[in-house]
């Protein structure tokens with residue numbers, strides 16, 4: 001008889017011993033940027049984890065001890081050792097994994113569709129696989145970020161209906177992942193307290209016991225599963241709204257004639273103030289998606305969320321407008337042949353910005369949504385490329401992690417940029433690889449720095465920094 005945790009008759013310490021001894025077989029569904037580190041942490045504690053993924057290449061690489069997730073310190077060595085000692089195996093056979101497992105951990109993508117509606121198709125597919133193998137005493141844990149009420153209204157009923165089991169003979173809990181790519185193992189192990197919430201008391205108890213073994217930080221047991229879903233989404237909503245405030249303030253740089261980034265830093269010396277950092281937009285499949293887990297899911301329509309989304313989504317165009325502004329002044333200066341400082345950039349000699357973009361060659365540095373992470377969903381750099389091309393520019397793109405295939409841009413290695421003598425350059429993502437770029441090898445160029453990482457003192461480039469203005 002396989003041991004189980006939900007409704008276990010054993011004392012908690014005996015349950016912890018069972019869990020640590022691998023007597024509670026674990027299946028982790030989704031072995032991506034977050035799922036593979038999570039499965040690895042479960043495996044290092046239990047020695048008995050089966051990872052399930054629909055991507056055969058992912059599964060094959062893991063089963064030879066290879067880590068397909070880039071940029072996670074410690075993960076390659078951990079995966080190699082866990083696979084070598086049999087603690088972690090991967091499979092595409094979800095049915096067998098679900099039948100064998102007692103603890104089912106879901107870490108598959110939760111995205112939005114092309115109409116910004118929450119897309120739970122991957123979670124539902126995982127739920128269907130789990131349901132086919134669900135047994136009384138099992139527990140299902142959702143680590144994926146979910147729209148509030150998704151577990152109680154959609155996923156738990158689906159588990160019961162598809163498995164034919166009564167809803168009170170298996171556990172369901174929401175234990176959202178609060179990690180960031182690049183720090184996943186540290187975060188999963190306990191950089192932050194772990195929030196857990198069950199659909200019933202017993203589910204919450206099981207989740208608290210399990211993560212008490214995995215996490216080196218506090219366990220925050222909240223009232224129920226919906227509260228746990230809301231906690232995770234609220235964290236993301238706070239971030240999107242806060243970044244929108246920073247971006248809105250950055251737009252005031254010219255009119256105020258001040259360095260808004262410096263003003264934000266000074267304002268943040270006040271403990272209650274934590275204004276985030278202006279940038280070229282908000283990317284990834286988390287922060288820009290979570291507002292729609294409320295707006296296009298619940299009847300309530302918080303105005304702040306929609307406003308923040310429109311502010312952040314407008315930043316790529318704001319960046320391209322600065323390119324146009326800079327090129328217009330350059331063009332006017334060449335017409336006047338007497339040179340025009342940016343202070344005169346409202347002179348009527350300046351051609352209309354959109355005309356000045358037509359036929360200009362503009363290079364975009366950075367296609368991923370943030371430095372060091374191989375993810376392009378909702379990426380500002382990609383939106384900047386599209387906006388430039390739509391306004392007539394010829395676009396070059398450089399990124400050390402991804403290429404411009406399928407984009408309105410031509411791939412160019414960053415180090416070859418001087419050979420192309422672009423009229424303008426946009427830094428959209430501050431990849432470390434761009435630090436090696438020799439800006440003195442470029443002829444006088446309009447440069448828009450979305451990430452405040454460039455110091456072009458001593459060059460003849462016209463530099464605009466989002467949040468600091470024309471330098």
Ligand SMILES: NC(=O)C1=CN([C@@H]2O[C@H](COP(=O)(O)OP(=O)(O)OC[C@H]3O[C@@H](n4cnc5c(N)ncnc54)[C@H](O)[C@@H]3O)[C@@H](O)[C@H]2O)C=CC1
Nearest residue numbers: 030032033034053054055108109110122125144145177181
């Ligand atoms: N990436 C991040 O920084 C964080 C992501 N999250 C959440 O974690 C979840 C997963 O995100 P990532 O790991 O970044 O996604 P990812 O795209 O890196 O990986 C998803 C993996 O799931 C697999 N998959 C898709 N459908 C599946 C199914 N039905 N059964 C089994 N495997 C399936 C894919 O093949 C892929 O390997 C999302 O809900 C996200 O909101 C939470 C915190 C941080």
Ligand SMILES: CC(=O)N[C@@H]1[C@@H](OP(=O)(O)OP(=O)(O)OC[C@H]2O[C@@H](n3ccc(=O)[nH]c3=O)[C@H](O)[C@@H]2O)O[C@H](C(=O)O)[C@@H](O)[C@@H]1O
Nearest residue numbers: 178179180235239243276277279282283284286287369370
């Ligand atoms: C509340 C919070 O900090 N959430 C984190 C976030 O991580 P994520 O990888 O999405 O990166 P991020 O640092 O939020 O950046 C998202 C986007 O916003 C931009 N960004 C970020 C912070 C800022 O002050 N200004 C800004 O413009 C970034 O450049 C990027 O394009 O989302 C993750 C998630 O929920 O998946 C979450 O686990 C992480 O802890």
